[in-house]
Amino acid sequence: MKHHDLILxxxxxxxxxxxxxxxxFLSLLESKTVKSxxxxxxxxxxxxxxxxxNSGTLRAYFLNKxxxxxxxxxxxxxxxxxxxxxxxxxxxxxxxxVATEKTEILRISKINLDLLFTEVPKFERFFRILFQNxxxxxxxxxxxxxxxxxxxxxxxxxxxxxQTIQQVTQKQIASYLGITPEFLSIIRNRRAKA
Amino acid sequence: MKHHDLILxxxxxxxxxxxxxxxxFLSLLESKTVKSxxxxxxxxxxxxxxxxxNSGTLRAYFLNKxxxxxxxxxxxxxxxxxxxxxxxxxxxxxxxxVATEKTEILRISKINLDLLFTEVPKFERFFRILFQNxxxxxxxxxxxxxxxxxxxxxxxxxxxxxQTIQQVTQKQIASYLGITPEFLSIIRNRRAKA
DNA sequence: CGTCTATTTGAATGTACTCAAAAGCGGTGG
DNA sequence: CCACCGCTTTTGAGTACATTCAAATAGACG
Numbered sequence: 001m002k003h004h005d006l007i008l009x010x011x012x013x014x015x016x017x018x019x020x021x022x023x024x025f026l027s028l029l030e031s032k033t034v035k036s037x038x039x040x041x042x043x044x045x046x047x048x049x050x051x052x053x054n055s056g057t058l059r060a061y062f063l064n065k066x067x068x069x070x071x072x073x074x075x076x077x078x079x080x081x082x083x084x085x086x087x088x089x090x091x092x093x094x095x096x097x098v099a100t101e102k103t104e105i106l107r108i109s110k111i112n113l114d115l116l117f118t119e120v121p122k123f124e125r126f127f128r129i130l131f132q133n134x135x136x137x138x139x140x141x142x143x144x145x146x147x148x149x150x151x152x153x154x155x156x157x158x159x160x161x162x163q164t165i166q167q168v169t170q171k172q173i174a175s176y177l178g179i180t181p182e183f184l185s186i187i188r189n190r191r192a193k194a
Numbered sequence: 195m196k197h198h199d200l201i202l203x204x205x206x207x208x209x210x211x212x213x214x215x216x217x218x219f220l221s222l223l224e225s226k227t228v229k230s231x232x233x234x235x236x237x238x239x240x241x242x243x244x245x246x247x248n249s250g251t252l253r254a255y256f257l258n259k260x261x262x263x264x265x266x267x268x269x270x271x272x273x274x275x276x277x278x279x280x281x282x283x284x285x286x287x288x289x290x291x292v293a294t295e296k297t298e299i300l301r302i303s304k305i306n307l308d309l310l311f312t313e314v315p316k317f318e319r320f321f322r323i324l325f326q327n328x329x330x331x332x333x334x335x336x337x338x339x340x341x342x343x344x345x346x347x348x349x350x351x352x353x354x355x356x357q358t359i360q361q362v363t364q365k366q367i368a369s370y371l372g373i374t375p376e377f378l379s380i381i382r383n384r385r386a387k388a
Numbered sequence: 389c390g391t392c393t394a395t396t397t398g399a400a401t402g403t404a405c406t407c408a409a410a411a412g413c414g415g416t417g418g
Numbered sequence: 419c420c421a422c423c424g425c426t427t428t429t430g431a432g433t434a435c436a437t438t439c440a441a442a443t444a445g446a447c448g
Binding site for chain 1: 259264266279311315318319325326329340341369372
């Protein structure tokens with residue numbers, strides 16, 4: 001499988017590119033290999049890139065004032081991820097993004113993305129649909145966080161993410177669910193008995 | 195102030211329209227007055243419209259299996275609102291949308307919106323930016339729901355929404371914050387003392 | 389093998405909920 | 419215009435869900 005196949009497939013879900021548009025698009029991308037536990041973004045840094053996960057897994061998290069981690073998302077293969085707020089508004093990052101295993105990304109800088117929108121306006125459509133879906137997903141998560149117990153949220157998590165989610169610790173899952181690792185341990189224990 | 199001034203200003207925040215594009219866009223809109231407590235969308239109905247609030251306030255909420263309401267958003271003047279999931283995927287609505295006071299909306303059907311994207315591709319850009327911002331806002335809400343206590347979330351709510359938010363009851367605010375009305379009452383009581 | 393971190397377990401505590409009842413408030417009809 | 423009805427808000431007691439802190443155990447990695 002070639003380097004760019006996955007991202008081109010991802011894009012083909014929503015728009016159809018001409019050959020020269022494809023070439024142009026690919027020319028704007030940078031490829032990068034990220035070691036397990038290496039960061040591609042740290043809080044307070046500038047957030048210049050929108051990242052596509054070609055293989056591996058990234059985890060984006062937020063550190064609150066008490067120094068606790070809250071996981072915003074696990075970005076698996078075929079996902080897009082960045083600190084969107086800071087990428088868009090060109091402000092220092094609030095999120096940290098770290099690889100939970102060896103990960104290959106393709107990334108595009110804000111400058112190049114703006115260029116892309118100008119040169120190939122079709123991409124406005126692509127990202128319109130991408131953000132539309134992202135918005136819907138976050139809204140569903142808000143509803144679930146409001147209306148479900150921790151145990152129910154854990155079930156949803158298991159249903160949503162494949163078991164293949166490598167190297168993700170329970171501590172990290174707990175921080176995604178909004179609970180302590182100790183309490184997740186209790187939930188898992190009860191669950192195993194039932 | 196003319197009927198369409200607000201929505202045109204809203205759009206002008208992100209894209210610039212030619213005169214005939216403006217005319218065409220306006221021709222796709224329907225205007226509608228909604229009485230206080232009237233619904234513009236009910237669960238299981240088809241969700242055909244994307245709505246712009248010209249004046250007044252709408253409230254979108256979700257009913258869970260136990261029959262409890264969870265408020266997804268208060269859409270004030272100058273906001274866009276619909277059950278996005280069902281609008282996009284053309285599925286029965288999961289949300290209810292109701293006017294908390296007399297409200298004027300401008301709405302566009304899915305068919306007309308698709309037409310608009312074809313005829314005036316600039317609107318892809320407009321909605322790309324709109325959804326991008328919506329996504330960022332929901333993500334912030336997720337972070338806050340995870341990492342803040344109910345009392346802290348209430349403070350954020352007060353800071354975010356103007357006092358002018360009419361006719362909104364504490365019960366509804368509680369359902370937005372993810373707590374019971376009883377507990378919001380306690381929070382307000384403690385707050386008044388401090 | 390030793391070290392470091394993750395996970396489990398338990399006791400004590402805090403946050404938020406349920407249920408019930410009283411008080412407040414707004415709208416409607418007589 | 420007032421009385422009543424229905425809904426919202428408040429208050430309180432008892433409870434459940436989830437956290438904190440501490441200590442023991444298990445796993446991962448160099």
